[in-house]
Amino acid sequence: xxxxxxxxxxxxxxxxxxxxxxxxxxxxxxxxxxxxxxxxxxxxxxxxxxxxxxxxxxxxxxxxxxxxxxxxxxxxxxxxxxxxxxxxxxxxxxxxxxxxxxxxxxxxxxxxxxxxxxxxxxxxxxxxxxxxxxxxxxxxxxxxxxxxxxxxxxxxxxxxxxxxxxxxx
Numbered sequence: 001x002x003x004x005x006x007x008x009x010x011x012x013x014x015x016x017x018x019x020x021x022x023x024x025x026x027x028x029x030x031x032x033x034x035x036x037x038x039x040x041x042x043x044x045x046x047x048x049x050x051x052x053x054x055x056x057x058x059x060x061x062x063x064x065x066x067x068x069x070x071x072x073x074x075x076x077x078x079x080x081x082x083x084x085x086x087x088x089x090x091x092x093x094x095x096x097x098x099x100x101x102x103x104x105x106x107x108x109x110x111x112x113x114x115x116x117x118x119x120x121x122x123x124x125x126x127x128x129x130x131x132x133x134x135x136x137x138x139x140x141x142x143x144x145x146x147x148x149x150x151x152x153x154x155x156x157x158x159x160x161x162x163x164x165x166x167x168x169x
Contacts, residue, residue: 003049006040007040007043007049008067010041011050011060011064011067011068011073012073013025014026014058014059014060014064015073018118018121019059020058020060021058021118022057023041023052024038024056025122028126041058115140119134119148120157120158123166127167127168129165129166130166134166156169157169
């Protein structure tokens, strides 16, 4: 089943966030409402391009990666760097990557981005994040979110302006 442009955009966003992210983050990145983002992600889930958990997490599957490869939105090198698909690096991309990638990717095989990396990616794409955004996005307590934010500020990956919002460094 071919994917629409919106679904393809959602797949790219999920990939950009490390292969898994919430549907609300997808909606925010697409600049659409949360409900519409959920509908797009559900469609991708029904077409078997992603797994959608009960908590609203979208986890890219092999079929989703295949579609991004077919559309030229990804290269095999990016897939190899980010995801662990056993034996993928040994095959010729044109002949073997697509059938290999069609095998299910188990959740433990998907490289999970750390909360700090996910936060940096979010702030780079959406400058001006608030403390409450950080807590909600990463599903952390207030103290955990503050600790991660302070580590990133000290590492000069993000910065906090006088308005209290976080921006890329």
